[in-house]
Amino acid sequence: MPLTIFETPPVSGSERSSKLPLSTASGVANVLIFYSSVIDGQLWCPDCRFVESIIKTTFENSADRQGIIVYVGDQATWRNPNNTYRKGWKISSVPTLIRLNAEGKEESRLVDSEITLKRLTAFLN
DSSP states (O other), X not given: OOOEEXXXXXXXXXXOOTTOOOEETTEEOOEEEEEOOEETTEESOHHHHXXXXXXXXXXXXXXXXXXXXXXXXXXXXXXXXXXXXXXXXXXXXXXXXXXXXXXXXXXXXXXXXXXXXXXXXXXXX
């Protein structure tokens, strides 16, 4: 399934963002993909750039998983301890993938160096 991009304005606070669109035109998203924001045409985080093609290819070949890309902000916004995704989703590193169950609750997550083709494939199945 293709990935859906959800770009949020920089925000702060401890509330979990209820604005993430888990329902999309092609179904309900069951994986959230937290990336750094795009700055000057590319993700500012080198680890995000490294896994971007692995994630994109894996989702294109997955018939039953749909992911939503969530950009956490520029470097200054991301480093702020009150970043919405740090607080609400307990994201401490990007990239982070969170698999959701049918009720939209977190089932599991892959963080940063854990995101390999082998582990991502197992994570999605």
